[in-house]
Amino acid sequence: MGHHGTQEHKEEAPVTYAEVDSTVAKMMEPPTLGWYILLATCLLCVGVGAASWTRQILVGIGESGKSHPISWGAYITNFVFWVGIAHSGTLISAVLYLFRAKFRNSIYRLAEAMTVFAVLTAGLFPLIHLGRPWFFYWLMPYPNQMALWPNFRSPLLWDVFAVSTYLTVSATFFIVGLIPDVAIMRDRAKTTFRKVLYTVTALGWSGSHTQWKHYTSAYLLFAAFATPLVVSVHSVVSWDFAVSIVPGWHATIFPPYFVAGAIFSGVAMVMTLAIPIRAVYKLERLITLQHFDAMSKLIMLTSGVVSYAYITEFYTAWYSNNPFERAQFWFRPFGDYWIAFWIMAFCNCMAPLALWYKPLRTNIAFLFVLSIFINIGMWFERFNIIVQSLSHDFIPAVWGYYNFSWVDVGITIGAFGWFGMWMTLFIKFFPAVAIMEIKEILPPPMRNEHAHGH
Amino acid sequence: MTSIRGNKVVVGVFSFMDDAMNAVKAAKAQGLDYRVYSPVPNHDLEALTYPEKSPVRFFTATGAVAGLTFGFALAILCSLDYPLRVSAKDIISVPGFVVIGYECTILFGAIATLLAMFHFCKVPDIFRKIGYDPRFSQDKFGVVVGCGAAQTDEVSEKLKQCGADEVEVRNGL
């Protein structure tokens, strides 16, 4: 800590503490009509999702498009998609923190919020997907009159632990990071509502030297804990598949492949969120083009890893001479769902190649379009893995098709609405850009520059 | 050291960090208790005010170890409590339980860290902020020096000398 970010603003006047405060505070000014429309849209989507889920519970899980043999479909696709989205948030907030990558500070809050809300969204899917969601608590190891415990050998139970740990740790990390910023808001608040809200949520933070001491120490430790989670959570999610024997799932490459894919999709999602927020709230001086360049490079890297993993899957299938694997990987590009495969290949492997052309890495419009492409591509990647593998496995007599249903679509829309709803509320009520951490990379105000040790 | 509690405190509001640091040095020299409020944590400030390492890390380690133990114990004991065979797997399938142990390590470690941090930072504590000023969270530095009622003028003077924009004498809590 204590590094100075002055070189980032060479051409312009240096950013001051006060400017950071006022820029961020501006974001939190009373909502505009546009914000209300956005929130209403999100709530409408949540309503669609809730109605779909209600229908599914009342009529039967069969209202979703799953069938025999495709017992997992859109819900698990969404689950993996949202867990994946979460990952880059943790990567940016924790891993880059440990690596002291300064470009993280202005986008990390957004990324971390995205993480928490994405996990919050993802966490719904295992519930939605259950046939008897009212018994979800049987997956928890709680002492009960049945004298029964869950099966700790099941990858799904690992999921329960991994996702709940992830949610807890990332939420903790997120909230702890928010505390000093909420304290700022508390001290600037003008309305009683906000005053009360921030007074309570700031927990009485004062920024005294002992608090900072323990805070920075704890923050580093949180980052240290969150970092292995980046690798482990999606590895565990990938084991849901890799530990099984379904051709197309049973692959040792899955954990790194999933982690890379998660970061890939997450960074894309950060871009999708950051670009409009930056434009609307005029954060150009806080979130600069250098940030986008850095993120673009991350996308290039992870896109490369993901593409390599795709190729490896095909190569492994061919080289193994296993008839089931071979059939599966022939089926993917040329079978019933060829269109899903080629969407994935285009969005995830081909489109990001454009970033090798440097000007595009700072072309905001292009990046926005690309990030949406990647989001779509990554959704289809999961769809391909889950649905394609299941529809074409060992016994040809039971090969089948996935029948996408309106409930599937409704719940997917609901998930986006749910996520959007939290994001929308968040940017209005809490600082979506980390004030304290941006200040941290600015030079502290000094009467005598030379007295400063660096 | 005289505690800042129960005595008078002198609050100095500083625009510049080096001024604030000088004030701290002065307070330290006089053996007065002090507290510094700053908008951001700072290395130099920290070296001056709290040179020791934070004890939070011990809690973290303890939590992590406890989590590891708990995770494995939970998985193993639950499996033994009602031993049911699945496939040909052993009742105690250590490879699978590693995941549980690992996740619990992180979970417990993180929670222990959080609790320790709250403990040491004395939060949540919404109202008891001695000598606090809302500007301290934004762009001002605050040095709060505790002293006897008799010393207030002297200390105020000293803080002004160090470059305080404002100096105020308040009651300690």
Place this chain on the structure above:
Amino acid sequence: MSQEPLVSINRRSFLKGLGLTSAVTAASCASDKTQNIYSYVRGEPEQIPGVATWYASTCTECTAGCGIQVRTRDGRAVKVEGDPRNPINRGGLCALGQASLQSLYDPDRIREPLKRVSGVGETARFEPISWDEALAQVSEALKESLAEGKTRAVVTGEMSGALGDLVSQWSKSFGASHSMYDVLQPTALAKASELVFGVYGIPEYSFDRAEVVVNFGADFLETWISPVQFARQWADSRRSAKPVRVFHIEPRLSLTGASADHWLMNKPGTEVRVALALLKLVLASGRGNNLASDVRQSLVGMTEKVTPGSAAAEAGISEEKILSMAQYLLSAKRSLVIAGGAAASTADAVSLHVVCHFLNSVLENVGTTVNLNRMRIPGTSMESMESTISAMKDGSVAVAFVHGANPVFTLPSDYGFEYALRNVPLVVSFSSHLDETTQNANLVLPTHTGLESWGDVRMYEGAYGLTQPSMSPVFNTRGLGDVLISLAASAGKPVSDAPAQNFKEFLQESWKAIARKHGVAGDFTKFWNESVERGGFFPQAEVAPADRVRVQVNRSVFSLPFASVAFVAADATGHEAKKDEHYDDKGPAAHDAVPGKEVLVFPYPSVKSFDGRAANRPWLQELPDPITQIVWDSWGELHPSTAKELGVAQGDVLTVRNHFGEVNVPVLVSPYVSEGMVAIPIGQGHGSYGRFAQSVNTGNVLTLIAKTAVKDAAAASVAPSVALVSARAKAFKAPGRAKLVKTQGSDSQHDRDLARTRLISEGTDGALVTKGHNAAEHSHDVKQMYQQREHPLYEWGMTIDLAACTGCSACVVACYAENNIPVVGKQRCYEGREMSWLRIERYYDNGTFTNKEDIPPPEELSVSFVPMMCQHCHNAPCEPVCPVYATYHNEEGLNAMVYNRCVGTRYCSNNCTYKVRRYNWYDYEFPDTLNWQLNPDVTKRTVGIMEKCTFCVQRISEARDSAKDEGRTVRDGEVQPACVQSCPTQALTFGNLKDPHSAVNKARDTDRAYKVLDYYINTQPAVGYLERLRYAKS
């Protein structure tokens, strides 16, 4: 099973029948409500609540006469199983017989006597009427008709035994005509026997004694004569050291054809030419000296004009095949030549049967594989039907009774049966179901089904099956016999010398005669009780087949037509000439103006719907047709080239129309039907009969068929049977698409080694050698990651012999019945949500070991059936993935499934290699009265729960329970899951793998044993398969 008996339970919200004396309670539909316990008012000595009672009886679904055992729980029949003591079926039972319960509990059954108040046919409306009132009306009408000098007619289905006697005696005393009709009765075969052997009847065939069978289309594993008996014989031979070699010649691949070694697809109507060519070749080799020389001479003359080459050309099969068939027939010690099924039901069916009979005579099969001592005498007579119909049309019939037959549906419409019925002032239907014929009745007096009534079946001289009621009647119905006796009594016309008060007494009287005939000495009551307990009386069951070799040729036989059947266009069949004002012309007036191309209509019976009588049974509707794998539908099978000509593709709707009628069937393209024809199963497309039958609204294919006069005067003026394959019709694409629901994903096994076939060929020394997979190729030494588990007492396992599996799907229906598997309907099946725990996979291969991805051409075809259920793998992939232990491995080697623990993650289904787990996507309802059948020993499953084959764990539990009572372990064979029990060929064996002497272990002690996919994924299933056997194509 809940804790207490006689309690209405939730999903099993059926009314517990409490015998005659006690009332029943309506069901409470939620377990949270107060539950009541109702006890019997009076105890039934043989019934302990919660303990099953079994009744021996005889199946009355078809005329084969299989023995059954009916399991009843608390006064309700819940399961029908084949009786192992019966000499006909020896324990197996077909799908139709298994589903007889759904006829008993049919929600659309007629529940009380009805009187038609308005409309007729499809517009008929009925109102309830009391039995007394109805019987009074019938009595009155009978009296009036006798006074007016009009006649009476009784039309029944095929009927034997005491009921048959009673009906004919009744008819005699009331001066009524009695005619029987059953569309599938091989009456042409009986006629041919009369012409060749001098006895009218169907000989008993022994497939197990033959070395070579040449079969012209007889579906002896499906519906022909006695399919369960034949299937067992065939399978016994296939498992023996010298398996019977079957040549099957037919225009459309049938289930029976699929099991043949050599399936030859011929052009329809050419069978007789191939048979003649065979006869020629056989005679040419000098055989036939056992015949009178002039007969032999006539035969030679008969075959003069045919050569193997010409026959081959006409039939569209290769000449070598004919030559090799003849060669095999000649070299076999015993052989069998048969004809039957749809392929042999042409207008010239008698000719074909005659040639087959001659072939059997010349090959000296009569007395060995063809038994003339055990003739079944079909009562069906087209002659009598025709005269009855014309009498009805004349208006000379005043009262007509119909029972056990649905001629409006099964008789070709130009017989005008429906019109004839409408011409009768009082039509009384004794049907249990509101079928098409009953819709034309004035009075409906519902009768019992076979499971509620007394009766007997005479299979042949020396085999008498006895039917006893296994439960009190479900509805307000009466037995036909009782009704007739009471009518006779009220009219003062006793039906026998010793007037019986009811039909049971009449039956006992007739059994006294049987006892006398077979010299049973002693107390009749003892004989009767023994027979009831045994389900019949089988004095000659063990007697060796006939020694009576009798050829009494009616010389007119040589003047029969032996040419290929010429199928003339519909408008040229002489229909116009026959058409009278009564005939209701459904077709367009100007047939020629109809677009489309002429095709031959090929209706065929199937195990699913038989002749249509089983159409309202949801189990059978949801049962995938073993060949097409289609559920809940009818279809028109077309050869790809014919489909192309007609411009239709799979899933299009095809209108098939001629002067007589019209059907609209979904197109199913298959290379295994002959060109230029459309094959449509009989039995679907009911206009009335019940909700399930009517859900298939394609139209009845039999309406397309015309009655055909026999061209040859020498035989008979009336064709002895309906010529199913005779009509041509215009076919064209109808608008719209049909939802053809096929439950099987891919027809090919994609070289995956699921169903293995072992080829049998003759070694150099003439001994048979089988060539299977290279054992070394598939044996593998897998290093186990985990220690293999121990099974302290039992390790349940199953062995499935693919060489004996015919794909008949009886096991599937048995599984539905035993395990309360819900029927989900067409739409859910379309979505892939059928619930069947056991499926029969059908693969088209080419019989070699390098299976191609595509299905093979007809001449290379080798069909495999793989019954696939939970394999109870020792390394089960489904178990470790369940987060809540809803599925786990118990120490008896079962892959146990705890339904109530399941939260529905469905991971187990994903991870199941065999995809045998089924998920409750919805809460499935059993419509009222069908729910009476539910097995109370099986746990209910609600929405969101995974279910699967449990090896009928409730039966294992029951056996374990009784073993514990007796302080022993479970005996080998004591536990038989429903599928194993039902299998007509005993292809499935179940038992304890721990016991080295158990049947299941012995069965798999062969080099044919393998386990599906185990080689690839080491699941170590408890279900072992034995490779299918097939003679190498020569």
Place this chain on the structure above:
Amino acid sequence: MARPFKSPITLILIILTISLVALFPFGSTEWWGSPGSSAVMAQSGEEAYGASPMGTYKNLGIRDGVHNNGQAALWDLHIIDYYRIFGPPQRARGHRPEQPIRFSHITHVQQNKMDCQYCHHSVAKAAFAAIPELETCMGCHKAVTSGSLQSRGEQATDATEKSRLLQGAAEVKKLEGYWERKEPVPWVKVHVQPDYVHFNHKRHVKAGVTCQECHGQVPNMEVVERVSSMKMGWCLDCHRMKGASIDCSTCHL
């Protein structure tokens, strides 16, 4: 600033203790010695629970002899269990429904010394312990008619005895009514088990489990009451104790 703990070791110990306390639920069932499920039901029911308390009813509370006082496992946390919050009282201990005829086990079993299996005759023969047929009731009540009870009641001198007899007469009258109408009595179920539990009375009776271990001292009940929770943990506890099978598919087929 003051440190709350002198050394981190103290803290480590405290946290370890807390986490081990959290593991205490395992103490409820003896995980360290779970018997394999292969063991056949032990024949030692009587030894474990003492002889059948037939003949000594008067001194016993209705819970006496009930396994584990009718409680399920120690950790019977109904708070989270569906059936306790939303479930029916029929599944809970203390369920004591009103019956169509106020049949008194005290009168029949305690006073008239009838054996359980005289009426519940199928208990050792079948999974179900049958409710007696009306015919069985009438076997005695042909002699002990409502009329006879009525006249005895009218003649009785003791007030308790009198009211008891008169009430009995009224109840027997109801019974006679059912018998005349040939109608079964709609008894209300007291011991309701969910459909997925396949309890077999015969096996338990043959293994020497007394009726009282589950049903309590029915002879002492004027109105039959459910004294045991009959929850899975409760069943399992006894099964584990007696070495009976704890294989899921023993009860959940």
